[in-house]
Amino acid sequence: xxxxxxxGVISTAIFSGTSLLYTTLGETIHQRSGIVNLGLEGVMLxxxxxxxxxxxxxxxxxxxxLVAILAGGLTNMILGYLxxxxxxxxxxxxxxxxxxxxxxxxxxxxSYVGAKINPLPRITLPGLDKxxxxxxxxxxxxxxxxxAVPMAILIWWLLFRTRxxxxxxxxxxSADTAFASGRNPFVIRYxxxxxxxxxxxxxxxxxxxxxxxxxxxxxxxxxxxIAVALVIFSKWHPLRAIxxxxxxxxxxxxxxxxQSSGVQISPFLLDxxxxxxTLVVLIAWGGTRRQAAxxxxxxxxxxxx
Amino acid sequence: xxxxxxxxxxxTLLVAMLVLAGCAPxxxxxxxxxxxxxxxxxxxxxxxxxxxxxxxxxxxGPINDAGYNQAMHESVMQIKENIPCxxxxxxxxxxxxxxxxxTMENMIxxxxxxxxxxxxxxxxxxxTLAEQYPDVVFEHxxxxxxxxxxxxxxxxxxETWYIMGVAAGLxxxxxxxxxxxxxxxxxxxxFINAFTLGAQSVNxxxxxxxxxxxxxxxxxxxxxxxxSLINQGVDVVTMHVDSPATVIGxxxxxxxxxxxxxxxEAQQFAPEYWISGIGYTLGGKLTWLASTVIDGTWEPxxxxxxxxxxxxxxAPFGKNVPQDVQDQVLAVRDDIEAGNVMVFAGPIIDxxxxxxxxxxEVLSVELMSxxxxxxxxxxxxxx
Numbered sequence: 001x002x003x004x005x006x007x008g009v010i011s012t013a014i015f016s017g018t019s020l021l022y023t024t025l026g027e028t029i030h031q032r033s034g035i036v037n038l039g040l041e042g043v044m045l046x047x048x049x050x051x052x053x054x055x056x057x058x059x060x061x062x063x064x065x066l067v068a069i070l071a072g073g074l075t076n077m078i079l080g081y082l083x084x085x086x087x088x089x090x091x092x093x094x095x096x097x098x099x100x101x102x103x104x105x106x107x108x109x110x111s112y113v114g115a116k117i118n119p120l121p122r123i124t125l126p127g128l129d130k131x132x133x134x135x136x137x138x139x140x141x142x143x144x145x146x147x148a149v150p151m152a153i154l155i156w157w158l159l160f161r162t163r164x165x166x167x168x169x170x171x172x173x174s175a176d177t178a179f180a181s182g183r184n185p186f187v188i189r190y191x192x193x194x195x196x197x198x199x200x201x202x203x204x205x206x207x208x209x210x211x212x213x214x215x216x217x218x219x220x221x222x223x224x225x226i227a228v229a230l231v232i233f234s235k236w237h238p239l240r241a242i243x244x245x246x247x248x249x250x251x252x253x254x255x256x257x258x259q260s261s262g263v264q265i266s267p268f269l270l271d272x273x274x275x276x277x278t279l280v281v282l283i284a285w286g287g288t289r290r291q292a293a294x295x296x297x298x299x300x301x302x303x304x305x
Numbered sequence: 306x307x308x309x310x311x312x313x314x315x316x317t318l319l320v321a322m323l324v325l326a327g328c329a330p331x332x333x334x335x336x337x338x339x340x341x342x343x344x345x346x347x348x349x350x351x352x353x354x355x356x357x358x359x360x361x362x363x364x365x366g367p368i369n370d371a372g373y374n375q376a377m378h379e380s381v382m383q384i385k386e387n388i389p390c391x392x393x394x395x396x397x398x399x400x401x402x403x404x405x406x407x408t409m410e411n412m413i414x415x416x417x418x419x420x421x422x423x424x425x426x427x428x429x430x431x432x433t434l435a436e437q438y439p440d441v442v443f444e445h446x447x448x449x450x451x452x453x454x455x456x457x458x459x460x461x462x463x464e465t466w467y468i469m470g471v472a473a474g475l476x477x478x479x480x481x482x483x484x485x486x487x488x489x490x491x492x493x494x495x496f497i498n499a500f501t502l503g504a505q506s507v508n509x510x511x512x513x514x515x516x517x518x519x520x521x522x523x524x525x526x527x528x529x530x531x532x533s534l535i536n537q538g539v540d541v542v543t544m545h546v547d548s549p550a551t552v553i554g555x556x557x558x559x560x561x562x563x564x565x566x567x568x569x570e571a572q573q574f575a576p577e578y579w580i581s582g583i584g585y586t587l588g589g590k591l592t593w594l595a596s597t598v599i600d601g602t603w604e605p606x607x608x609x610x611x612x613x614x615x616x617x618x619x620a621p622f623g624k625n626v627p628q629d630v631q632d633q634v635l636a637v638r639d640d641i642e643a644g645n646v647m648v649f650a651g652p653i654i655d656x657x658x659x660x661x662x663x664x665x666e667v668l669s670v671e672l673m674s675x676x677x678x679x680x681x682x683x684x685x686x687x688x
Contacts, residue, residue, distance in 0.1 A: 008536025012529050019525070106398065114371030114548055116573050122558070133560040134535070140558075212524035214550040217367065217398065221523035252526065256533040260483075260516045262684040267489060267517045 004135065005261070009253045011138040015211055017249035018148045019044075019203040023227035024234065024241040025155050026072075026199030031231055032159060033192035034172040034185075034296045038094030039079055040200055041224030042101015047072040047201035048208040049109035052215040056115045065120070065144070065205040072201020075101065076193040084189045087300045102218065109215045120144065120210040142210040144202065148242075151199075155238040168192055172294035175301040185301050200224075229278055235285070235292035251277050356392035358419060358599050360384065361412025363396040363405060365424025366522075372548040376568040376585040377423040377446060383588025384595045391595060399424070406430040413441055419598045421591065422446070431455065442598050446587075447492075449607075449674065456605035458590060460616040462492075462566075463499040463673065464641050465583040467648045468612075468619065469564050470503020471637045472580050473541040474511050475630045476562055477504075482513045483534030485544040485552050487521045489687050493545045494676040496566075499648050500543065501683050507633070514539055515685030524551040531555040541580065549582075550574050562623075569620040579623030581634070586618040609670060613642040649673070654681045 023040060030037045037043075051068025055061050078100070082093040120142040128136050159165035168188050170178040175185040207223070208215050226248060234240035251274035259267050360381070368378035374397065385393050394415060396408045405427045409420055413434075419442045422431045428448040435443045435455040448457040473482050482504060486493045497515055504511040514537055516530040531542055531552050543564035544552040553574040556563040565571030565582025572579050590610055597603040610616035619638065622631050640646045649668035655661045655678040662668050668676075679687045 002536075002538070004538070005533075005536045008532060011536075012532050015532070016525050016529050110367060111369065113367040114369050114375065114550060114570070116550070119554075137559045138532075138536075207525055212528050212551045213554045214524050214548065216370070216522040216524055216548055219522060219524050221520055221526065223525075249529075253529055253533060256516050256526075256530050257536075259685060260514045260530075260533050260537050262514075264686060266688060267686055268519075268688075271517070271519045 004138075005257055007135070007138055009250060009257055012253035012256075013246050013250035014141070014145060015249075016252065017245040018145050019207040019211065020223060020227060020230065020249060021148050021152065021241060021245035022144075022203030022206065023200045023223065024230040024245055025152055025238055026196035026203070027227050027231045028234070028236055028238055028241060029155065029159070029168070029192050029196040029199070031236060031297055032172045032294055033168045033189050034175060034294055034299065034301070035079075035083060035189055035193065036090050036094065036228070036298045037076070037079060037097075037193070037196070038091055038225075038228065039076075039097025039101065040094075040227055041220055041222070042098035042105070043072050043075045043197055043200045044204035044207070044220045044224050045101045045105035045218070046075045046108065047204035048219060049105040049112070049215055051201070051205040052115075052117065052208040053108055053112050055117045055209050056112045059118050061118055061120045061209050064117075064209050065202070068205035068209070069198045069201040072197040072199070072204065073194045074197070076197030076200075077190070080190045080193040083300070084186055084193075087302060089300070090298050098224070106217050109217065112215050113217075115215070117209065117213060119213045120206075142206075144206045144210055151202075152238045152242050155199075159238065169294070171301075172296060174296055175299075186303075189301070200227075203227075226278075229282070232293075233278060233282060233285075236294065237292075247281075248274050248278060357388070357390040358595060359392045359394065359412075359415065359417045360419045360421060360595060361394045361396075361409060361415075361417035362421040363399045363408050363412075363423065363427065365400045365426065366398060366547055368395070368397045370548045370568075371550055371570040371573070372546075372567040373585070374423070374547075375570060377587070379568075380585060380587035380591055381421055381423075384592050387588075387592040388595060388599070391599075400426060402426050402430045406434065409434050413438055417441065419444070419595060428457075442603055444591075444594060449671070451605050451607060453605065456607065458587065458594065458608040458610075460585045460587055461609050461611040461670075462583065462585075462617060463495055463648050464646075465612050465617045465619070466496045466499035466566075467503035467506075467646070468634060468638050468641060469543065469566075469581065469583055470500040470505075471507050472626070472630065472634045473500070473543070473562075473564060474504030474506070474508035475633060476580055476626065477508070477511065477541050479538045479540045480508065480510045480512065481537065481539045482511060483531070483537075483539035483542040484513055484515045484685075485527055485530045485534065485542065485546060486515060486517050487546045488519060489517060489677075491673065491675040491677070494679065494687050495673045496545055497683060498653075498676065498678075498680045501680050502648060502653075503637075505682055506637075511682060513683045513685075515679070515683060517685075518546065521547045524548075527551045528555045532559070535559050535561050553579075562625075565620060569618055572620050572623070575623065577623075578625065579620075580626055581622050582620035584618055584620065585616070587616050589615050611641075612638065613644075655679060656681060656683060 047068040050071040051064040054067040055064030082088040122140040230244040234244045255270040255273040362381040364374045366374040423446040443455040445457040447459040501513040518526040541562045542556040549571040553563045557575045569584035651662035652664040653662040
């Protein structure tokens, strides 16, 4: 294994982990407010296709990112109406949102499959621009990558250091108690869904506008669900989510490295490494999960009279 | 939030969603809007002339993907250009077997006398329907089943892959070529082998490194795989996935050469580091098939045609390909068209040193679809 291939695993982990991190942060906010959003896959697809389409039309990737963010937040409002206002079952509503997203994103993206866009520009880290292109291009990141870790810190600060975050977590632990102390669980959950959806939209925007520079149906390929798993993996903590996202995408990069370095193991088996790894860590940390999960996660708040 | 303001909010939201969805397909009005299951509409106003043949064509993916589906779509549309009295009903994004069956039934109920199914998964639904509708002619792209009114057609990519291998073998400096593939299935393995044999014919030290994404359209993983190959020292990348956009675009951003496959449109993604590419151009043969259906002489044949028959086409060379490389590649192309080069002529040795094609024999087309070995010089596991 050469230096380039080791650096490459790190680079790929950062590139493809970014969209996972944003989405995981979004789901962390949902779940901290007591809502399991299984529709993330659909939310991401709608955001990725809308952002890509707008970038293709306008030629401006920043406008595309903005639209993707808004599309994510607005799509989540559908879930909000279902599970907060209409008090529907969260799991069933989330899954329907996912299928809704499959269809809507295919419709939005229909004319833009195979379109060539102006991707988000990539900026080389200072000092690295003297290296050969093969190396410098490894660490030539777009703005969304540079903002990913600061965003995780910001979310941590919002959740654990502000009154808004305290209220949000209180609703996730016990909506009735939060209501008794003067908070409105309905409003807070809508806010959490909108904000979290915007983050998922940001992740999706990175996927289609910055990293792959393309749109294809179902292009998220399960990343919405991986994000849900990573929330549990990171024990509902935004900073641990950085580690989770990097570990998962690093494992993908690592198994591709194994494949391409001629290891005589079936590629079918190698492809399962990232998922097996996630499972193993979940099992290993399983014992402490109960204390970490918001107490009323997944429960329908019936309102307090 | 009281009920009134909530409804106001929801209404605003709904309008926003509709605007969002509405503005998307604004720029390019899709020419073909036949949904997989066309709803019964009023009968169209009587046309000036009755179409001489209605052709129903269905594709597994979107027809503007700059990849396989676009190549197939353009081939089908060429029938209409050559035989103007033909009417074409087209359906895209029909990847599943159940949906394919309903789509084809709808097309037949709208009067289709010929069905062209272009996705791998369409073969058995089409074969089943062929028994129920003996008067309809079914043609499947790339399949192997045959019956009285069911046959198949396809381009012969292996020999064109060989030509691309020659180009790659001449362009590489590290002697490492990269191949991003979706799944280790027979045809993909055959393409990888043909590509490698072509490269080795001009540069015996060449290795081809393979990475599988295990998805036909997971763009992010294709980008991951492309980067992984480049980090292993590969300086020419090619692929067998649905759309070449991501792999070629990623190679371009790393300053690495690429070779396209499926549709010759792929060049737009690599203005700088494009070598060449190959695509399906089956319009001519499909026109001929349709004309035999019209005059009643159609017979089920297992149709395979190569670059010499115009069924495959080479994309123009990129701007950084030196003239002597272009000349050498074109010379090999002439040899192939003249029938002087057999890609899989024995002896062929696999990765483990076994002789998979003995001297004096040639790998048959039937066996090519079930290849589960890689030739010597390929790095990666085929199963």
